[in-house]
Amino acid sequence: MPIIFDPNSRTFKLDTPHTSYVIEIIDGDYIIHRYFGAKIPDTDLTYMHFSRNIGSFFPNSPDTGIALGTQLMEYPTHGIGDFRASALMIRGVDGTATTDIRYISHRIYKGKPVLEGLPATYASENEAETLEIDAEDTHTGAVVTLVYTAFSCHDAITRSVRVKNASDKPFVLERIMSGGVDMPSSEYDLIHLWGHWAKERTPERTRLHHGKQSIESLRMSSGHQHNPFVALVSPDTNEDKGDAYGFNLVYSSSFVIEAEVDSFGATRLIAGINPTDFSWKLGAGETFTSPELVMVYSSEGIGEMSRTFHRLYTNNLCCRQWKGIKRPILVNNWEGTYFDFDDEKLISIARDAADLGIEMLVLDDGWFGTNRNNDDCDLGDWFVNEKKIRCGMKELSRQIHELGLKFGLWFEPEMISPISKLYDEHPDWCLHVDGRKCSPARRQYVLDYSRADVRDYIIDCMSSLIEEADIEYVKWDFNRNMTEIGSAILSPEQQKELTHRYVLGLYEVMQRLLDKFPNLLIEGCSGGGGRFDAGILYYAPQIWTSDDTDAIERIDIQYGTSYVYPASAMSAHLSASPNHQTWRDTSFETRGIVAMGGNFGYELDLNKLTEAERDAVRKQIADYNKYQKLVQEGDLYRLISPFKNRLHSAWEYVSPDKSEALLTFVVMRREIYSRYYFIKLRGLDPEKMYRSSEDGRVYSGALLMNGGVSMVRDFKDGDSIIVHFTEVK
Numbered sequence: 001m002p003i004i005f006d007p008n009s010r011t012f013k014l015d016t017p018h019t020s021y022v023i024e025i026i027d028g029d030y031i032i033h034r035y036f037g038a039k040i041p042d043t044d045l046t047y048m049h050f051s052r053n054i055g056s057f058f059p060n061s062p063d064t065g066i067a068l069g070t071q072l073m074e075y076p077t078h079g080i081g082d083f084r085a086s087a088l089m090i091r092g093v094d095g096t097a098t099t100d101i102r103y104i105s106h107r108i109y110k111g112k113p114v115l116e117g118l119p120a121t122y123a124s125e126n127e128a129e130t131l132e133i134d135a136e137d138t139h140t141g142a143v144v145t146l147v148y149t150a151f152s153c154h155d156a157i158t159r160s161v162r163v164k165n166a167s168d169k170p171f172v173l174e175r176i177m178s179g180g181v182d183m184p185s186s187e188y189d190l191i192h193l194w195g196h197w198a199k200e201r202t203p204e205r206t207r208l209h210h211g212k213q214s215i216e217s218l219r220m221s222s223g224h225q226h227n228p229f230v231a232l233v234s235p236d237t238n239e240d241k242g243d244a245y246g247f248n249l250v251y252s253s254s255f256v257i258e259a260e261v262d263s264f265g266a267t268r269l270i271a272g273i274n275p276t277d278f279s280w281k282l283g284a285g286e287t288f289t290s291p292e293l294v295m296v297y298s299s300e301g302i303g304e305m306s307r308t309f310h311r312l313y314t315n316n317l318c319c320r321q322w323k324g325i326k327r328p329i330l331v332n333n334w335e336g337t338y339f340d341f342d343d344e345k346l347i348s349i350a351r352d353a354a355d356l357g358i359e360m361l362v363l364d365d366g367w368f369g370t371n372r373n374n375d376d377c378d379l380g381d382w383f384v385n386e387k388k389i390r391c392g393m394k395e396l397s398r399q400i401h402e403l404g405l406k407f408g409l410w411f412e413p414e415m416i417s418p419i420s421k422l423y424d425e426h427p428d429w430c431l432h433v434d435g436r437k438c439s440p441a442r443r444q445y446v447l448d449y450s451r452a453d454v455r456d457y458i459i460d461c462m463s464s465l466i467e468e469a470d471i472e473y474v475k476w477d478f479n480r481n482m483t484e485i486g487s488a489i490l491s492p493e494q495q496k497e498l499t500h501r502y503v504l505g506l507y508e509v510m511q512r513l514l515d516k517f518p519n520l521l522i523e524g525c526s527g528g529g530g531r532f533d534a535g536i537l538y539y540a541p542q543i544w545t546s547d548d549t550d551a552i553e554r555i556d557i558q559y560g561t562s563y564v565y566p567a568s569a570m571s572a573h574l575s576a577s578p579n580h581q582t583w584r585d586t587s588f589e590t591r592g593i594v595a596m597g598g599n600f601g602y603e604l605d606l607n608k609l610t611e612a613e614r615d616a617v618r619k620q621i622a623d624y625n626k627y628q629k630l631v632q633e634g635d636l637y638r639l640i641s642p643f644k645n646r647l648h649s650a651w652e653y654v655s656p657d658k659s660e661a662l663l664t665f666v667v668m669r670r671e672i673y674s675r676y677y678f679i680k681l682r683g684l685d686p687e688k689m690y691r692s693s694e695d696g697r698v699y700s701g702a703l704l705m706n707g708g709v710s711m712v713r714d715f716k717d718g719d720s721i722i723v724h725f726t727e728v729k
């Protein structure tokens with residue numbers, strides 16, 4: 001039983017295979033957090049109650065005499081004496097915002113509920129149990145339901161919150177966090193993933209200190225700058241050992257994740273919709289549902305925390321239709337041609353692709369409108385530019401299919417160029433504030449996805465092309481963040497709902513397209529990996545990881561991304577050398593080996609390959625087909641961090657049954673002399689014997705993990721090697 005309620009201690013205990021989470025209802029019906037960590041058998045943790053007489057500056061509850069500001073609260077509310085960051089603030093019709101929720105009832109059931117209109121992890125009745133705790137704020141009539149799901153197959157607990165207005169008067173949600181956790185210690189480091197364009201998801205680790213540390217987005221997108229993820233880890237935690245708590249929002253709009261250390265040495269972590277640009281009016285009888293927060297605890301370091309996220313997202317989050325299904329190896333024409341292509345050029349790339357064993361051609365930006373020869377215009381005009389695609393999209397697609405390839409098309413469905421037919425016809429369809437100028441970015445504005453007419457227009461445009469040209473894959477790009485956040489159709493009091501209404505509109509459009517075209521593969525993209533989040537993965541099982549396709553830079557980016565997201569979520573392509581972003585030369589082999597750490601493809605002009613490179617492509621495709629399942633369904637072990645060791649990096653995938661492993665080693669910069677260099681593998685069965693694909697020798701798992709694999713070679717800068725270990729019985 002993953003979830004139990006002990007009526008004597010009024011305690012809920014949620015268990016996953018190796019973790020427990022405990023909540024207690026105390027006098028006054030306050031909902032208190034007791035424990036989150038390694039699995040425990042106990043249900044009664046009342047001894048943990050912490051109460052101090054700390055004087056008049058910590059007001060006491062009128063019902064219990066307890067100072068709520070000293071408690072570990074399960075879902076802290078505003079204005080009742082807990083002065084730390086709150087999770088919930090409701091402003092009633094009387095204009096006050098004191099919010100006081102007390103337990104009224106609960107339910108425990110098998111499976112996991114769907115979050116209306118929102119992406120979320122999913123689970124069958126055998127995979128998870130759910131606890132719903134109802135609490136009430138009698139003053140406003142808000143019924144607040146805290147929803148927890150404990151997975152029986154993963155060490156993950158998810159949270160979300162529903163607020164129902166059970167009164168006959170409206171109220172306004174000014175702050176509604178998805179959840180978080182109060183911990184009775186501040187001995188943690190905070191890890192988060194920062195970045196910018198072409199340098200996404202760089203891990204940074206800092207010590208918690210008194211006060212608040214937060215990451216956020218106000219961009220109406222998760223953004224390049226901070227991924228909606230943090231981990232709290234003990235100071236001595238590393239890849240393999242120590243406590244690691246990971247928190248990831250399944251959300252793609254403005255968010256905040258905040259850690260606050262109080263003066264008693266407790267830490268509060270809360271995560272949810274960024275309240276700065278948000279409020280939501282709830283009329284009588286209406287309900288609001290928060291996005292989901294995924295919480296993972298590992299006692300075996302950051303590595304196991306990541307592997308739990310990977311398994312959960314691969315099996316219980318990523319777009320269902322593509323679960324466990326290999327995605328096509330593709331060639332994308334962006335870095336090969338940019339805007340300079342026509343149908344003949346595309347067909348000649350397709351011919352080479354078919355000859356080399358590539359499975360899909362993706363036509364990137366520039367095929368639509370009338371003048372899209374640069375990024376100045378035409379977004380929104382989703383009709384084919386017949387000056388470039390003279391034969392028409394249907395015929396182009398027919399010819400590509402005839403070559404045995406699938407066909408994918410780039411769209412940027414949330415955007416509108418001020419120079420476009422669509423803008424001429426509907427200038428009010430973009431986000432804007434009457435009387436203010438719109439700030440362009442990449443010379444484009446953002447469509448107002450809170451409008452049903454805008455959503456219908458986009459679905460119609462995309463559907464007719466998908467149908468007419470038999471499109472199997474959509475690269476869904478999104479190349480700017482939002483400014484002048486205003487909608488022509490929302491009332492003044494609803495304008496602050498736009499940051500959330502927009503993303504609900506986006507999720508609706510993606511879902512309606514998938515309902516219409518169940519076999520469609522959507523790849524998420526946002527100026528590279530600027531919207532790489534769990535919300536998007538629910539619809540688009542793979543996301544373009546970064547516009548930086550330089551293999552050496554990609555090691556950093558893919559390493560950081562792997563803190564949370566599995567290899568199957570990352571798209572990675574081999575591009576030309578010297579690289580277009582860094583002008584670095586890297587060998588064809590290393591470019592391939594790094595790109596095989598995600599959904600593999602090519603992003604160059606295949607017509608320009610030499611014969612030797614064509615042979616290398618054929619070999620890479622054979623290797624990728626051989627290793628893809630191991631990489632995408634196996635367990636990742638990060639062996640040498642490129643952030644700690646700027647000379648070498650290494651990572652390893654181990655199959656779930658430990659019968660095979662794949663080691664990848666890249667020399668970013670060689671040293672003058674070779675020296676002893678043994679890489680200790682991890683995650684193998686010490687009792688099993690494994691044959692190395694490199695020297696044919698058989699080694700025990702124990703030796704590979706304790707003695708290591710010798711990497712003493714005459715490597716040059718940018719060299720790399722993969723070694724496959726297979727069990728010998």
Ligand code: DGJ
Nearest residue numbers: 334364365526527528547
């Ligand atoms: C940004 C994407 O990340 C690129 O891959 C490419 O699709 C361009 N946009 C096209 O404008």
